Amino acid sequence: MNINSLDFIIMISLTGVTALxxxxxxxxxxxxxxxxxxxxKSNSHPAPANKKGExxxxxxxxxYQLITDLTTTLNYERVLEKSLDAILIAxxxxxxxxxxxxxxxxxxxxxxxxxxxxxxxxxxxxxxxxDSQRKTPGMEGLLEAxxxxxxxxxxxxAPKDPELKNFLAFRACQSAxxxxxxxxxxxxxxxxxxxPEEDYFNxxxxxxxxxxxxxxxxxxxxxxxxxxxxxxxxxxxxxxEEARRRLARxxxxxxxxxVAAIPMQISRARHLLNRDVDAAAEALYQTEDLAxxxxxxxxxxxxxxxxxxxxxxxxxxxxxxxxEKTRETFGQNVSIKTxxxxxxxxxxNAKTVIFTITEEAxxxxxxxxxxxxxxxxxxxxxxxxxxLEIEDDGKGFDVEKVTDSYEDRDSLGMINxxxxxxxxxxxxxxxxxxxxxxxxxxVLPLTDDAADRLRLI
Numbered sequence: 001m002n003i004n005s006l007d008f009i010i011m012i013s014l015t016g017v018t019a020l021x022x023x024x025x026x027x028x029x030x031x032x033x034x035x036x037x038x039x040x041k042s043n044s045h046p047a048p049a050n051k052k053g054e055x056x057x058x059x060x061x062x063x064y065q066l067i068t069d070l071t072t073t074l075n076y077e078r079v080l081e082k083s084l085d086a087i088l089i090a091x092x093x094x095x096x097x098x099x100x101x102x103x104x105x106x107x108x109x110x111x112x113x114x115x116x117x118x119x120x121x122x123x124x125x126x127x128x129x130x131d132s133q134r135k136t137p138g139m140e141g142l143l144e145a146x147x148x149x150x151x152x153x154x155x156x157x158a159p160k161d162p163e164l165k166n167f168l169a170f171r172a173c174q175s176a177x178x179x180x181x182x183x184x185x186x187x188x189x190x191x192x193x194x195x196p197e198e199d200y201f202n203x204x205x206x207x208x209x210x211x212x213x214x215x216x217x218x219x220x221x222x223x224x225x226x227x228x229x230x231x232x233x234x235x236x237x238x239x240x241e242e243a244r245r246r247l248a249r250x251x252x253x254x255x256x257x258x259v260a261a262i263p264m265q266i267s268r269a270r271h272l273l274n275r276d277v278d279a280a281a282e283a284l285y286q287t288e289d290l291a292x293x294x295x296x297x298x299x300x301x302x303x304x305x306x307x308x309x310x311x312x313x314x315x316x317x318x319x320x321x322x323x324e325k326t327r328e329t330f331g332q333n334v335s336i337k338t339x340x341x342x343x344x345x346x347x348x349n350a351k352t353v354i355f356t357i358t359e360e361a362x363x364x365x366x367x368x369x370x371x372x373x374x375x376x377x378x379x380x381x382x383x384x385x386x387x388l389e390i391e392d393d394g395k396g397f398d399v400e401k402v403t404d405s406y407e408d409r410d411s412l413g414m415i416n417x418x419x420x421x422x423x424x425x426x427x428x429x430x431x432x433x434x435x436x437x438x439x440x441x442x443v444l445p446l447t448d449d450a451a452d453r454l455r456l457i
Contacts, residue, residue, distance in 0.1 A: 069082065069086075073219060073223065074222065074223050074226040074227075075223065076220070076223040076224060076227055077123075078223075079216075079219045079220055079222075079223045080105050080122050080123035080220075081123055082219070083105060083123075083191070083213075083216035083219065083220070084103045084104075084105065084123060084124075084125050086212050086215070086216065087103065087191075087193075087208075087209060087212045087213065087216070088101070088103070088125070090208050090211075090212045091205065091208055091209075094204065094205075094208055096204075096205055096208070100126075100195060100196050100197075101125075101126065101193060101194070101195050101200075102124075102125070102126040102127065102169045102170065102173060102193065102194035102195065103124065103125045103126065103191070103192070103193050103194075104121050104123070104124035104125070104127060104191075104192045104193075105121070105122045105123045105124070105181075105189060105190075105191060105192075106119040106120065106121060106122065106136075106138075106143075106189050106190050106191075106192055107119065107120060107122045107181075107188060107189035108120075108138075108187075108188055108189055109135070116137065116139075118135040118136065118137050118138070119135065119136050119137070119138045119143065119189065119190070120134075120135045121133070121134065122189070126169060127167070127169050128168050128169060130168060131167045131168055131169050134166065134167060136163045136166060136167075137163070138163070138190070139163075140161075140162040140163050141155070141161040141162045141163050141164060142155045142158075142161050142163070142164060142176055142178055143163050143164075143178060143190060143192075144163075146178045146179070146180045146190055147180055147187045147190065149180075150180055150182055150185075150187065151180070152177065152178065152179045152180070152206065152209075152210055152213075153177070153178050154175070154176070154177050154201055154206070155175065155176050155177075156174060156175045156198050156199075157174075158170050158171075158173045158174060158175060158176040158194055159171050159173070159174070161176065164176055164194070169194065170194045172196060173194030173195055173196055174195070174196055174197060174198045175194070175195055175197065175198050175199070175200055175201050176192065176193065176194045176195075176201075177192075177193045177194075177201040177205075177206065177209060178190045178191065178192045178193070179191040179209060179210060179213040179214075179217075181216075181217045181220060182217065183221055183224075188220075189220075191209075191213050191216065193209065255294050255297050255298050258290055258293065258294040258297070259294055261290060262287055262290055262291060262294070265283055265284075265286055265287035265290060266284075266287055268283050269281075269283035269284045269287065293329075296325075296328060296329045297329055309321050310351060310352065310355055311348075314343060314351075315338070315343060315346065315351040315354060315355065315378075316336070316338045316340070316343065318351075318355055319336045319338065319355065319358060319376060319378075320336050322334075322355070322358070322359060322362070323335070323336050323362075323376070326362060326366070330366055332362070332366045332371075332374065333372060333373045333374065334362060334374045334375075334376065335373070335374070335375050335376065336376050337375070337376070337377045337378070337379075338377075338378040338379075339378060339379045339380055339386075341380065342378060342379075342380060342386050342446075345386075345446045346386065346444070346446070349423070349424050350386075350424045350426075350444055353420045353421065353423060353424050353426070353444075354378065354388055354442070354444070356420055357388065357390075357417045357420055357421065357428075357440070357442060358376055358388070358390055360413055360416065360417055361374075361390040361417065361440050362374055362376075362390065364413055365390075365392035365394050365438065368394075369392055369394025369395050369396070369397075369437070369438060370394050370395055371392035371393050371394030371395075371437070372393055372394075373392065373393050374390065374391070374392045375389075375390070375391045375392075376388075376389070376390050377389045377391075381443060382450075384445065384446045384447040384449065384450040385443055385444065385445060385446060385450050385454075386443070386444045386446055387441065387442070387443055387444075388440075388441070388442040388444065389439060389440065389441050389442075390439070390440040391437065391438070391439045391440075392437050392438050392439075393437045394437055394438060395434065395435060395437075396432045396433050396434050396435055396436045396437050396438055397432050397433075397434060397438070398432075398433070398434060399430055399431070399432050402414070414430065417440070417442075421442045421444075424444060424445075425444075425445055425451040425454060425455070426442050426443055426444040426445065426454070427442070427443045427454050428440075428441075428442050429441045429442075429443075
């Protein structure tokens with residue numbers, strides 16, 4: 001299955017799963033609205049479903065189309081815009097005036113430098129520019145109540161709310177209503193509404209906002225999942241492209257040059273045959289040695305590209321084989337020490353990442369650090385955490401300086417290792433100083449709970 005097919009399947013899955021929810025939500029919304037309107041009508045004086053003369057089925061079709069369009073949009077920015085559009089249109093279909101309604105989508109910032117994260121205005125309607133750029137912690141008043149309870153909240157004293165009063169638009173609002181946006185047990189933002197009338201957010205209005213707001217929440221989650229899928233796809237393409245570049249560099253620096261030298265050696269031996277048999281024999285011996293070394297280099301490259309032994313005999317055997325081939329091919333001293341008890345707890349993805357990071361680190365130590373010894377250790381850090389360490393006694397380097405100059409370099413070795421670790425929810429760390437060698441550490445979770453803890457680091 002190619003990447004584009006995967007995109008399509010995920011997109012169909014995301015939209016298909018929400019189809020029943022859309023139907024139930026729209027049906028409940030229309031049925032509830034019609035019941036409330038029916039209670040206010042006289043049985044002896046039948047009237048149209050609303051002032052525009054639209055029937056329940058017509059409004060049902062409009063609402064279904066509206067929410068379908070919302071939940072099938074996979075562009076995150078467009079979903080933010082369409083979420084508020086859908087809510088405004090739904091209110092109008094139910095004969096609620098939206099002329100003075102203030103609305104906004106507030107999301108928690110993902111900036112790691114801000115602790116705790118703050119709510120920022122991702123999209124808004126009726127907000128002045130200063131409000132659009134404002135942030136708030138969501139730890140007091142209406143916002144705090146919605147976030148902590150996970151349920152919609154209403155206030156009829158918006159200007160007195162400790163956080164809403166910081167927004168110019170809500171100082172002119174008497175009432176405010178907010179809906180938490182949740183993914184599982186986590187709240188990632190809120191939908192916030194305000195209106196100058198104290199009783200604007202009546203029961204009917206709240207039900208409409210909550211129903212469409214729930215669909216908006218699903219749409220935002222779908223868009224976020226699709227965005228993550230796209231990022232993963234881009235990362236896979238990036239890793240594949242870097243692997244091609246590494247293979248091209250390895251071929252150019254190794255086998256390509258030695259293979260090119262073989263014909264010259266053979267030609268030299270041929271010319272010496274009639275003049276100096278011993279010199280010709282020596283030239284042929286050198287050619288044979290060159291061919292053997294080239295064959296070893298190519299076999300080593302093929303092994304690192306596709307270590308079949310990893311699947312057939314396991315991670316420890318693959319690491320030991322890699323160390324042996326490195327010693328045979330390059331004369332590099334590599335030692336391996338692994339904890340056998342870990343092998344059953346590491347899945348194949350984690351084992352592949354461990355092997356790939358180790359191979360990358362060994363190559364870097366051999367080619368760039370001029371290390372005499374490289375030690376590889378895979379051990380248990382805690383009951384549910386594993387630690388991979390690759391330590392060399394090479395010349396070391398300034399980590400910060402090298403990291404800052406990566407945009408100007410052709411090699412992305414450290415970035416590749418870090419991103420591979422993140423693919424299995426691991427944490428990558430590198431320690432090095434000029435003249436003091438280099439130690440690469442990767443902490444890997446063995447359970448879901450351990451992975452959750454590592455995300456907080």
